[in-house]
Amino acid sequence: MPPRLFAELSDYIQKTAGIRMPPEKRIMLQARLQKRMRKLGHQSYDSYVRYVFSPEGTRLELQSMIDAVTTNKTDFFREPYHFDYLGEQGLPALVRGFGPRLRFWSAPCSKGHEVYTLAMVLAEYAQRQRGFDFEILGSDLSAFAIEVARRAVYPEREIEPVPMPLRRKYLMRSKDADEQLVRIVPELRHHTRYKHMNFMDEQYSVGEKFHVIFCRNMLIYFDQPTQEKVVNRLARHLHPGGLLLTGHAESLARIHTPFVALEPTIYQLPE
Template identity: 30%
Template sequence: MISPTEPEYLLFRDLAKQELGLDWTRDKKYLLETRLGPRLEHLGISSFTAYHQHLQQLGSVDEKQYFHNAITTTKTGFYRDKEDFAFFRKKVLPQVYADDFAESSPAIRFWSAGCSSGEEPFSLLFEALEELEQRRRYQKPFDLRILGSDVNTDMLSIGENALYLDHQMEDLPEFIREKYFRHAAGTGRTAYQVVSEVRSQVQYRHFNLLDRRYPIATRFQVIFFRNVLYYLNRPLRQPLLNRLSDYLLPKGWLFLGNVETGYSIPGMQKIHSNIFCKTP
Protein backbone atom coordinates (compact mmCIF):
# COMPACT_ATOMS: atom_id res chain seq x y z
CA MET A 1 0.00 0.00 0.00
CA ILE A 2 1.21 3.51 -0.81
CA SER A 3 2.16 5.51 2.29
CA PRO A 4 2.52 9.30 2.56
CA THR A 5 5.83 10.86 3.50
CA GLU A 6 5.87 13.52 6.20
CA PRO A 7 5.89 16.41 3.67
CA GLU A 8 3.01 14.74 1.81
CA TYR A 9 1.06 14.36 5.03
CA LEU A 10 1.50 18.08 5.70
CA LEU A 11 0.19 18.87 2.21
CA PHE A 12 -3.02 16.97 2.89
CA ARG A 13 -3.33 18.29 6.41
CA ASP A 14 -3.39 21.81 4.96
CA LEU A 15 -5.86 20.77 2.26
CA ALA A 16 -8.24 19.23 4.81
CA LYS A 17 -8.06 22.41 6.86
CA GLN A 18 -8.57 24.69 3.87
CA GLU A 19 -11.54 22.86 2.36
CA LEU A 20 -13.33 21.30 5.33
CA GLY A 21 -11.92 23.16 8.32
CA LEU A 22 -10.62 19.92 9.83
CA ASP A 23 -8.13 20.10 12.67
CA TRP A 24 -5.41 17.52 12.18
CA THR A 25 -3.29 18.51 15.16
CA ARG A 26 -3.02 14.81 15.94
CA ASP A 27 -1.21 12.62 13.46
CA LYS A 28 -3.64 11.46 10.76
CA LYS A 29 -1.06 9.86 8.50
CA TYR A 30 -2.65 6.46 9.09
CA LEU A 31 -5.96 7.85 7.81
CA LEU A 32 -4.41 8.88 4.51
CA GLU A 33 -2.71 5.53 4.12
CA THR A 34 -5.71 3.33 4.92
CA ARG A 35 -8.45 5.36 3.25
CA LEU A 36 -6.64 6.86 0.28
CA GLY A 37 -3.74 4.46 -0.35
CA PRO A 38 -6.02 1.95 -2.15
CA ARG A 39 -7.52 4.82 -4.15
CA LEU A 40 -4.12 5.85 -5.46
CA GLU A 41 -3.44 2.28 -6.52
CA HIS A 42 -6.82 2.12 -8.27
CA LEU A 43 -6.07 5.32 -10.18
CA GLY A 44 -2.54 4.24 -11.02
CA ILE A 45 -1.05 7.19 -9.12
CA SER A 46 2.31 6.42 -7.58
CA SER A 47 2.56 9.00 -4.77
CA PHE A 48 0.48 11.26 -2.57
CA THR A 49 2.24 14.26 -4.11
CA ALA A 50 0.93 13.24 -7.52
CA TYR A 51 -2.55 12.67 -6.06
CA HIS A 52 -2.48 16.14 -4.49
CA GLN A 53 -1.64 17.60 -7.89
CA HIS A 54 -4.45 15.56 -9.42
CA LEU A 55 -6.94 17.07 -6.96
CA GLN A 56 -5.91 20.59 -7.97
CA GLN A 57 -6.65 20.04 -11.66
CA LEU A 58 -9.70 21.52 -13.34
CA GLY A 59 -12.44 18.96 -13.75
CA SER A 60 -11.47 17.02 -10.63
CA VAL A 61 -14.74 17.79 -8.81
CA ASP A 62 -15.74 14.14 -8.48
CA GLU A 63 -12.32 13.14 -7.18
CA LYS A 64 -12.35 16.06 -4.75
CA GLN A 65 -15.65 14.75 -3.40
CA TYR A 66 -14.11 11.28 -3.07
CA PHE A 67 -11.35 12.86 -1.00
CA HIS A 68 -13.88 14.65 1.22
CA ASN A 69 -15.84 11.44 1.73
CA ALA A 70 -12.69 9.52 2.60
CA ILE A 71 -11.37 11.84 5.30
CA THR A 72 -14.55 12.79 7.16
CA THR A 73 -15.59 11.04 10.36
CA THR A 74 -18.93 9.29 9.92
CA LYS A 75 -19.63 7.68 13.29
CA THR A 76 -23.29 7.98 14.25
CA GLY A 77 -26.22 5.90 15.46
CA PHE A 78 -29.90 5.94 16.28
CA TYR A 79 -30.55 7.77 19.55
CA ARG A 80 -26.84 8.36 20.07
CA ASP A 81 -26.25 9.99 23.47
CA LYS A 82 -29.61 9.05 24.90
CA GLU A 83 -29.58 11.81 27.51
CA ASP A 84 -29.82 14.40 24.73
CA PHE A 85 -32.87 12.69 23.30
CA ALA A 86 -34.43 12.38 26.75
CA PHE A 87 -34.11 16.17 27.16
CA PHE A 88 -35.41 16.70 23.63
CA ARG A 89 -38.41 14.49 24.39
CA LYS A 90 -39.28 15.84 27.83
CA LYS A 91 -38.41 19.54 27.55
CA VAL A 92 -38.00 20.66 23.96
CA LEU A 93 -40.80 18.93 22.06
CA PRO A 94 -43.57 19.98 24.48
CA GLN A 95 -42.46 23.61 24.15
CA VAL A 96 -42.19 23.42 20.36
CA TYR A 97 -45.64 21.91 19.96
CA ALA A 98 -47.26 24.22 22.50
CA ASP A 99 -45.92 27.26 20.64
CA ASP A 100 -46.66 25.98 17.16
CA PHE A 101 -50.15 24.68 17.82
CA ALA A 102 -51.06 28.18 18.90
CA GLU A 103 -50.56 29.12 15.24
CA SER A 104 -53.19 28.52 12.56
CA SER A 105 -50.86 26.47 10.34
CA PRO A 106 -48.03 25.16 12.46
CA ALA A 107 -44.75 24.57 10.64
CA ILE A 108 -42.18 22.51 12.52
CA ARG A 109 -38.61 22.53 11.26
CA PHE A 110 -35.58 20.71 12.69
CA TRP A 111 -32.06 20.57 11.27
CA SER A 112 -29.47 17.84 11.79
CA ALA A 113 -26.25 19.59 10.72
CA GLY A 114 -23.58 17.00 10.02
CA CYS A 115 -26.15 14.22 9.82
CA SER A 116 -23.85 11.50 8.42
CA SER A 117 -25.95 8.49 7.30
CA GLY A 118 -29.27 9.73 8.62
CA GLU A 119 -29.74 8.00 11.96
CA GLU A 120 -29.89 11.29 13.84
CA PRO A 121 -32.53 13.05 11.70
CA PHE A 122 -34.67 9.92 11.72
CA SER A 123 -34.35 9.69 15.51
CA LEU A 124 -35.56 13.29 15.75
CA LEU A 125 -38.43 12.49 13.41
CA PHE A 126 -39.54 9.41 15.36
CA GLU A 127 -39.62 11.41 18.58
CA ALA A 128 -41.51 14.27 16.94
CA LEU A 129 -44.11 11.91 15.47
CA GLU A 130 -44.61 10.13 18.78
CA GLU A 131 -45.15 13.44 20.58
CA LEU A 132 -47.50 14.61 17.86
CA GLU A 133 -49.55 11.45 18.23
CA GLN A 134 -50.18 12.42 21.85
CA ARG A 135 -51.56 15.76 20.65
CA ARG A 136 -54.04 14.57 18.04
CA ARG A 137 -56.83 16.19 20.01
CA TYR A 138 -55.79 19.54 18.53
CA GLN A 139 -57.08 18.36 15.15
CA LYS A 140 -54.97 20.91 13.29
CA PRO A 141 -52.97 20.33 10.13
CA PHE A 142 -49.26 20.38 10.70
CA ASP A 143 -46.18 20.60 8.55
CA LEU A 144 -43.24 18.67 10.00
CA ARG A 145 -39.99 18.63 8.04
CA ILE A 146 -36.46 17.73 9.05
CA LEU A 147 -33.33 18.75 7.18
CA GLY A 148 -30.23 16.57 7.23
CA SER A 149 -27.06 18.09 5.81
CA ASP A 150 -23.55 16.78 5.41
CA VAL A 151 -20.44 17.21 3.30
CA ASN A 152 -20.13 13.45 2.73
CA THR A 153 -22.21 12.33 -0.25
CA ASP A 154 -21.75 8.62 0.49
CA MET A 155 -23.37 9.07 3.89
CA LEU A 156 -26.17 11.22 2.49
CA SER A 157 -27.02 8.47 0.01
CA ILE A 158 -27.51 6.04 2.89
CA GLY A 159 -29.83 8.50 4.60
CA GLU A 160 -31.81 9.08 1.42
CA ASN A 161 -32.28 5.34 0.93
CA ALA A 162 -33.10 4.98 4.65
CA LEU A 163 -31.85 1.39 4.57
CA TYR A 164 -30.11 0.06 7.67
CA LEU A 165 -28.61 -3.26 8.71
CA ASP A 166 -29.79 -5.13 11.76
CA HIS A 167 -26.73 -4.26 13.87
CA GLN A 168 -27.23 -0.54 13.16
CA MET A 169 -30.66 -0.70 14.80
CA GLU A 170 -29.65 -2.25 18.11
CA ASP A 171 -30.31 0.95 20.07
CA LEU A 172 -33.80 1.47 18.64
CA PRO A 173 -36.74 0.75 20.95
CA GLU A 174 -38.60 -2.30 19.70
CA PHE A 175 -41.86 -0.42 19.16
CA ILE A 176 -40.04 2.14 16.97
CA ARG A 177 -38.61 -0.67 14.82
CA GLU A 178 -42.01 -2.24 14.39
CA LYS A 179 -43.81 1.03 13.72
CA TYR A 180 -41.46 2.87 11.39
CA PHE A 181 -39.44 0.17 9.58
CA ARG A 182 -40.16 -2.64 7.16
CA HIS A 183 -37.95 -5.57 6.31
CA ALA A 184 -36.09 -4.93 3.05
CA ALA A 185 -35.99 -8.01 0.86
CA GLY A 186 -33.41 -8.67 -1.81
CA THR A 187 -30.47 -6.96 -0.10
CA GLY A 188 -28.63 -10.19 0.67
CA ARG A 189 -28.42 -9.18 4.33
CA THR A 190 -30.85 -8.57 7.17
CA ALA A 191 -31.84 -4.97 6.49
CA TYR A 192 -34.73 -2.67 7.26
CA GLN A 193 -36.00 0.48 5.57
CA VAL A 194 -37.85 3.42 7.03
CA VAL A 195 -41.41 3.40 5.67
CA SER A 196 -41.87 5.72 2.70
CA GLU A 197 -44.49 8.03 4.21
CA VAL A 198 -42.13 8.72 7.11
CA ARG A 199 -38.81 9.02 5.30
CA SER A 200 -40.34 11.59 2.93
CA GLN A 201 -40.42 14.01 5.87
CA VAL A 202 -36.62 14.13 5.98
CA GLN A 203 -34.85 16.07 3.25
CA TYR A 204 -31.12 15.67 2.70
CA ARG A 205 -28.83 18.31 1.26
CA HIS A 206 -25.15 18.28 0.44
CA PHE A 207 -23.24 21.38 1.46
CA ASN A 208 -20.23 22.46 3.46
CA LEU A 209 -20.84 24.40 6.67
CA LEU A 210 -17.88 26.57 5.66
CA ASP A 211 -19.71 27.70 2.51
CA ARG A 212 -20.42 31.41 2.32
CA ARG A 213 -24.11 30.71 1.74
CA TYR A 214 -26.31 27.82 2.81
CA PRO A 215 -29.15 26.58 0.56
CA ILE A 216 -31.62 27.23 3.37
CA ALA A 217 -34.56 29.63 3.24
CA THR A 218 -36.10 28.94 6.64
CA ARG A 219 -35.34 29.05 10.34
CA PHE A 220 -35.63 26.17 12.76
CA GLN A 221 -37.03 25.38 16.18
CA VAL A 222 -34.21 22.89 16.80
CA ILE A 223 -30.71 22.37 15.41
CA PHE A 224 -28.68 19.30 16.32
CA PHE A 225 -25.02 20.08 15.63
CA ARG A 226 -23.38 17.30 17.59
CA ASN A 227 -19.90 15.83 17.36
CA VAL A 228 -18.85 18.03 14.45
CA LEU A 229 -17.31 21.01 16.21
CA TYR A 230 -14.79 18.73 17.91
CA TYR A 231 -13.11 17.96 14.59
CA LEU A 232 -12.90 21.55 13.33
CA ASN A 233 -10.03 23.97 13.54
CA ARG A 234 -10.46 25.98 16.73
CA PRO A 235 -10.71 29.50 15.19
CA LEU A 236 -13.67 28.33 13.10
CA ARG A 237 -15.77 27.06 15.98
CA GLN A 238 -17.19 30.18 17.61
CA PRO A 239 -18.05 31.97 14.33
CA LEU A 240 -19.83 28.83 13.16
CA LEU A 241 -21.87 28.61 16.36
CA ASN A 242 -22.82 32.27 16.02
CA ARG A 243 -23.86 31.65 12.44
CA LEU A 244 -25.99 28.63 13.28
CA SER A 245 -27.80 30.61 15.97
CA ASP A 246 -29.02 32.96 13.22
CA TYR A 247 -30.90 30.00 11.72
CA LEU A 248 -32.88 29.46 14.91
CA LEU A 249 -36.28 30.93 15.62
CA PRO A 250 -36.76 32.77 18.92
CA LYS A 251 -36.88 30.17 21.72
CA GLY A 252 -35.12 27.74 19.36
CA TRP A 253 -32.74 25.07 20.65
CA LEU A 254 -29.17 24.17 19.71
CA PHE A 255 -27.64 20.84 20.76
CA LEU A 256 -23.88 20.23 20.65
CA GLY A 257 -22.04 17.00 21.38
CA ASN A 258 -21.46 15.96 24.97
CA VAL A 259 -17.73 16.69 24.72
CA GLU A 260 -18.28 20.04 22.99
CA THR A 261 -18.55 22.17 26.10
CA GLY A 262 -17.23 25.49 27.33
CA TYR A 263 -18.88 27.65 24.66
CA SER A 264 -21.12 30.68 24.98
CA ILE A 265 -23.25 32.04 22.16
CA PRO A 266 -24.55 35.63 22.00
CA GLY A 267 -28.31 35.78 22.34
CA MET A 268 -28.55 32.23 23.67
CA GLN A 269 -28.91 30.87 27.17
CA LYS A 270 -26.88 27.83 28.17
CA ILE A 271 -29.31 25.30 29.64
CA HIS A 272 -26.83 22.45 29.95
CA SER A 273 -23.15 22.27 29.10
CA ASN A 274 -24.00 21.33 25.50
CA ILE A 275 -27.58 22.65 25.10
CA PHE A 276 -28.57 26.25 24.35
CA CYS A 277 -31.88 28.06 24.01
CA LYS A 278 -32.30 31.25 21.99
CA THR A 279 -33.79 34.15 23.89
CA PRO A 280 -37.28 35.23 22.72
Protein backbone atom coordinates in the same frame (compact mmCIF):
# COMPACT_ATOMS: atom_id res chain seq x y z
CA MET B 1 3.46 10.36 2.80
CA PRO B 2 6.29 12.91 2.73
CA PRO B 3 5.88 15.57 5.48
CA ARG B 4 5.74 18.37 2.89
CA LEU B 5 2.82 16.70 1.11
CA PHE B 6 1.02 15.98 4.39
CA ALA B 7 1.40 19.65 5.37
CA GLU B 8 -0.05 20.79 2.04
CA LEU B 9 -2.95 18.38 2.20
CA SER B 10 -3.80 18.95 5.86
CA ASP B 11 -3.77 22.70 5.24
CA TYR B 12 -6.17 22.26 2.33
CA ILE B 13 -8.51 19.99 4.34
CA GLN B 14 -8.60 22.40 7.28
CA LYS B 15 -9.28 25.41 5.04
CA THR B 16 -11.93 23.67 2.93
CA ALA B 17 -13.71 21.40 5.40
CA GLY B 18 -12.67 22.92 8.73
CA ILE B 19 -11.37 19.51 9.84
CA ARG B 20 -8.13 19.76 11.85
CA MET B 21 -5.39 17.43 10.63
CA PRO B 22 -2.55 17.64 13.14
CA PRO B 23 0.59 15.51 12.46
CA GLU B 24 -0.73 12.67 14.67
CA LYS B 25 -3.53 12.13 12.10
CA ARG B 26 -1.05 11.40 9.32
CA ILE B 27 -1.34 7.60 9.60
CA MET B 28 -5.13 7.81 9.64
CA LEU B 29 -5.16 10.09 6.59
CA GLN B 30 -2.79 7.79 4.73
CA ALA B 31 -4.95 4.75 5.44
CA ARG B 32 -8.07 6.50 4.21
CA LEU B 33 -6.45 7.82 1.03
CA GLN B 34 -4.87 4.46 0.21
CA LYS B 35 -8.27 2.99 -0.60
CA ARG B 36 -8.91 5.73 -3.17
CA MET B 37 -5.36 5.46 -4.55
CA ARG B 38 -5.68 1.72 -5.08
CA LYS B 39 -9.02 2.17 -6.76
CA LEU B 40 -7.63 4.72 -9.22
CA GLY B 41 -4.27 2.96 -9.68
CA HIS B 42 -1.96 5.61 -8.21
CA GLN B 43 1.39 4.27 -6.97
CA SER B 44 2.32 7.23 -4.74
CA TYR B 45 0.57 9.82 -2.55
CA ASP B 46 2.25 12.48 -4.61
CA SER B 47 0.71 11.24 -7.84
CA TYR B 48 -2.75 10.91 -6.22
CA VAL B 49 -2.68 14.39 -4.66
CA ARG B 50 -1.46 16.01 -7.91
CA TYR B 51 -4.34 14.27 -9.69
CA VAL B 52 -6.92 15.44 -7.11
CA PHE B 53 -5.88 19.05 -7.62
CA SER B 54 -5.70 18.83 -11.44
CA PRO B 55 -8.72 20.22 -13.35
CA GLU B 56 -9.93 16.66 -14.10
CA GLY B 57 -9.30 15.43 -10.53
CA THR B 58 -11.11 18.43 -9.06
CA ARG B 59 -14.12 17.46 -11.12
CA LEU B 60 -13.98 13.70 -10.68
CA GLU B 61 -12.13 12.87 -7.46
CA LEU B 62 -12.08 15.81 -5.03
CA GLN B 63 -15.49 14.95 -3.52
CA SER B 64 -14.42 11.32 -2.99
CA MET B 65 -11.27 12.50 -1.24
CA ILE B 66 -13.38 14.77 0.99
CA ASP B 67 -15.72 11.82 1.67
CA ALA B 68 -12.66 9.75 2.64
CA VAL B 69 -11.37 12.32 5.13
CA THR B 70 -14.70 12.92 6.89
CA THR B 71 -15.53 10.72 9.86
CA ASN B 72 -19.13 9.63 9.38
CA LYS B 73 -19.50 7.56 12.53
CA THR B 74 -23.08 7.77 13.73
CA ASP B 75 -25.80 5.63 15.29
CA PHE B 76 -29.52 5.40 15.83
CA PHE B 77 -30.44 6.87 19.23
CA ARG B 78 -26.89 8.15 19.72
CA GLU B 79 -26.66 10.26 22.89
CA PRO B 80 -30.31 9.52 23.71
CA TYR B 81 -30.45 12.21 26.39
CA HIS B 82 -31.46 14.76 23.73
CA PHE B 83 -34.33 12.63 22.48
CA ASP B 84 -35.58 12.07 26.04
CA TYR B 85 -35.29 15.79 26.73
CA LEU B 86 -37.31 16.67 23.61
CA GLY B 87 -40.04 14.13 24.37
CA GLU B 88 -40.41 15.17 28.01
CA GLN B 89 -39.77 18.94 28.10
CA GLY B 90 -38.45 20.35 24.83
CA LEU B 91 -41.34 19.59 22.48
CA PRO B 92 -44.17 20.66 24.84
CA ALA B 93 -42.34 23.97 25.43
CA LEU B 94 -41.64 24.51 21.72
CA VAL B 95 -45.26 23.79 20.79
CA ARG B 96 -46.43 26.27 23.46
CA GLY B 97 -44.07 28.90 22.04
CA PHE B 98 -44.30 28.29 18.30
CA GLY B 99 -47.41 26.24 17.64
CA PRO B 100 -47.63 22.63 16.46
CA ARG B 101 -45.62 22.78 13.21
CA LEU B 102 -41.91 22.58 13.92
CA ARG B 103 -38.80 22.47 11.73
CA PHE B 104 -35.62 20.59 12.67
CA TRP B 105 -32.14 20.58 11.14
CA SER B 106 -29.59 17.81 11.55
CA ALA B 107 -26.39 19.70 10.81
CA PRO B 108 -24.43 17.48 10.16
CA CYS B 109 -26.59 14.42 9.48
CA SER B 110 -23.95 11.95 8.26
CA LYS B 111 -25.75 8.81 7.00
CA GLY B 112 -29.17 9.80 8.35
CA HIS B 113 -29.34 7.86 11.62
CA GLU B 114 -29.87 11.07 13.60
CA VAL B 115 -32.57 12.27 11.18
CA TYR B 116 -34.58 9.05 11.37
CA THR B 117 -34.15 8.70 15.13
CA LEU B 118 -35.57 12.18 15.47
CA ALA B 119 -38.33 11.36 12.98
CA MET B 120 -39.35 8.34 15.11
CA VAL B 121 -39.39 10.41 18.29
CA LEU B 122 -41.42 13.16 16.60
CA ALA B 123 -43.86 10.72 14.99
CA GLU B 124 -44.47 9.20 18.44
CA TYR B 125 -45.04 12.67 19.86
CA ALA B 126 -47.48 13.44 17.02
CA GLN B 127 -49.65 10.56 18.25
CA ARG B 128 -49.99 12.24 21.67
CA GLN B 129 -50.23 15.87 20.51
CA ARG B 130 -53.06 16.65 18.10
CA GLY B 131 -52.09 18.73 15.08
CA PHE B 132 -48.36 18.26 15.61
CA ASP B 133 -46.38 18.17 12.38
CA PHE B 134 -42.69 18.34 11.56
CA GLU B 135 -40.06 18.66 8.86
CA ILE B 136 -36.43 17.59 9.17
CA LEU B 137 -33.57 18.76 6.98
CA GLY B 138 -30.31 16.81 6.99
CA SER B 139 -27.09 18.38 5.68
CA ASP B 140 -23.57 17.10 5.37
CA LEU B 141 -20.34 17.70 3.48
CA SER B 142 -20.00 14.03 2.57
CA ALA B 143 -21.91 13.32 -0.65
CA PHE B 144 -21.61 9.60 0.06
CA ALA B 145 -23.17 9.98 3.52
CA ILE B 146 -26.05 12.04 2.11
CA GLU B 147 -26.68 9.37 -0.50
CA VAL B 148 -26.95 6.68 2.19
CA ALA B 149 -29.27 8.94 4.20
CA ARG B 150 -31.57 9.52 1.22
CA ARG B 151 -31.75 5.81 0.45
CA ALA B 152 -32.63 5.10 4.11
CA VAL B 153 -31.53 1.44 3.87
CA TYR B 154 -29.41 0.08 6.74
CA PRO B 155 -27.86 -3.24 7.74
CA GLU B 156 -29.92 -4.94 10.47
CA ARG B 157 -27.00 -4.89 12.91
CA GLU B 158 -27.21 -1.06 12.96
CA ILE B 159 -30.78 -1.00 14.27
CA GLU B 160 -29.90 -2.59 17.59
CA PRO B 161 -30.33 0.68 19.55
CA VAL B 162 -33.86 1.18 18.16
CA PRO B 163 -36.45 0.07 20.77
CA MET B 164 -38.47 -2.94 19.59
CA PRO B 165 -41.89 -1.20 19.38
CA LEU B 166 -40.37 1.50 17.17
CA ARG B 167 -38.67 -1.08 14.96
CA ARG B 168 -42.03 -2.71 14.32
CA LYS B 169 -43.65 0.58 13.38
CA TYR B 170 -40.97 2.39 11.46
CA LEU B 171 -38.63 -0.16 9.86
CA MET B 172 -39.41 -2.49 6.94
CA ARG B 173 -37.44 -5.69 6.48
CA SER B 174 -35.99 -6.50 3.09
CA LYS B 175 -38.09 -9.14 1.25
CA ASP B 176 -34.93 -11.16 0.74
CA ALA B 177 -34.19 -12.37 4.31
CA ASP B 178 -30.56 -13.15 3.39
CA GLU B 179 -29.87 -9.50 2.72
CA GLN B 180 -30.41 -8.52 6.36
CA LEU B 181 -31.36 -4.98 5.46
CA VAL B 182 -34.07 -2.69 6.76
CA ARG B 183 -35.55 0.46 5.26
CA ILE B 184 -37.17 3.40 7.01
CA VAL B 185 -40.91 3.48 6.24
CA PRO B 186 -42.12 6.09 3.72
CA GLU B 187 -44.34 7.74 6.38
CA LEU B 188 -41.16 8.88 8.14
CA ARG B 189 -39.11 9.53 5.02
CA HIS B 190 -41.79 11.95 3.80
CA HIS B 191 -40.95 14.30 6.66
CA THR B 192 -37.26 14.46 5.70
CA ARG B 193 -35.12 16.06 3.01
CA TYR B 194 -31.41 16.41 2.48
CA LYS B 195 -29.02 19.02 1.21
CA HIS B 196 -25.33 18.61 0.52
CA MET B 197 -23.65 21.48 2.35
CA ASN B 198 -20.30 22.71 3.63
CA PHE B 199 -20.62 24.51 6.97
CA MET B 200 -17.37 26.33 6.15
CA ASP B 201 -19.30 28.37 3.57
CA GLU B 202 -20.12 31.97 4.56
CA GLN B 203 -23.83 31.49 3.81
CA TYR B 204 -26.01 28.41 4.23
CA SER B 205 -28.65 28.20 1.52
CA VAL B 206 -31.62 27.06 3.56
CA GLY B 207 -34.96 28.84 3.35
CA GLU B 208 -37.08 29.19 6.46
CA LYS B 209 -35.73 29.23 9.99
CA PHE B 210 -35.64 26.17 12.24
CA HIS B 211 -36.93 25.60 15.76
CA VAL B 212 -34.25 23.04 16.71
CA ILE B 213 -30.78 22.47 15.27
CA PHE B 214 -28.83 19.33 16.09
CA CYS B 215 -25.13 20.13 15.66
CA ARG B 216 -23.62 17.04 17.22
CA ASN B 217 -20.17 15.53 16.86
CA MET B 218 -18.79 17.83 14.17
CA LEU B 219 -17.49 20.79 16.18
CA ILE B 220 -14.95 18.47 17.87
CA TYR B 221 -13.10 18.24 14.54
CA PHE B 222 -12.81 22.05 14.24
CA ASP B 223 -10.53 24.55 15.96
CA GLN B 224 -12.11 27.17 18.23
CA PRO B 225 -12.30 30.07 15.72
CA THR B 226 -14.01 27.74 13.23
CA GLN B 227 -16.41 26.45 15.88
CA GLU B 228 -17.34 30.03 16.71
CA LYS B 229 -17.99 30.97 13.09
CA VAL B 230 -20.07 27.87 12.38
CA VAL B 231 -22.19 28.16 15.53
CA ASN B 232 -22.87 31.85 14.86
CA ARG B 233 -23.88 31.10 11.27
CA LEU B 234 -26.21 28.33 12.45
CA ALA B 235 -27.73 30.80 14.93
CA ARG B 236 -28.92 32.94 12.00
CA HIS B 237 -31.12 30.05 10.90
CA LEU B 238 -32.75 29.45 14.27
CA HIS B 239 -35.91 31.17 15.54
CA PRO B 240 -35.29 33.20 18.72
CA GLY B 241 -36.33 30.83 21.51
CA GLY B 242 -35.19 27.82 19.43
CA LEU B 243 -32.72 25.17 20.59
CA LEU B 244 -29.22 24.14 19.54
CA LEU B 245 -28.05 20.70 20.68
CA THR B 246 -24.36 19.75 20.65
CA GLY B 247 -22.55 16.44 21.18
CA HIS B 248 -21.66 15.42 24.72
CA ALA B 249 -17.95 16.19 24.11
CA GLU B 250 -18.75 19.64 22.71
CA SER B 251 -19.43 22.86 24.57
CA LEU B 252 -20.04 26.48 23.62
CA ALA B 253 -18.47 27.63 26.91
CA ARG B 254 -15.21 28.89 25.40
CA ILE B 255 -16.57 30.56 22.27
CA HIS B 256 -18.59 33.76 21.76
CA THR B 257 -22.15 33.01 20.70
CA PRO B 258 -25.57 34.42 21.58
CA PHE B 259 -26.70 31.09 23.11
CA VAL B 260 -27.61 30.49 26.74
CA ALA B 261 -27.14 27.03 28.24
CA LEU B 262 -30.37 25.42 29.51
CA GLU B 263 -28.58 22.18 30.38
CA PRO B 264 -25.19 20.76 29.37
CA THR B 265 -25.21 20.47 25.52
CA ILE B 266 -28.69 22.08 25.27
CA TYR B 267 -28.64 25.75 24.30
CA GLN B 268 -31.35 28.32 23.58
CA LEU B 269 -31.22 31.37 21.34
CA PRO B 270 -32.56 34.23 23.47
CA GLU B 271 -35.79 35.95 22.32
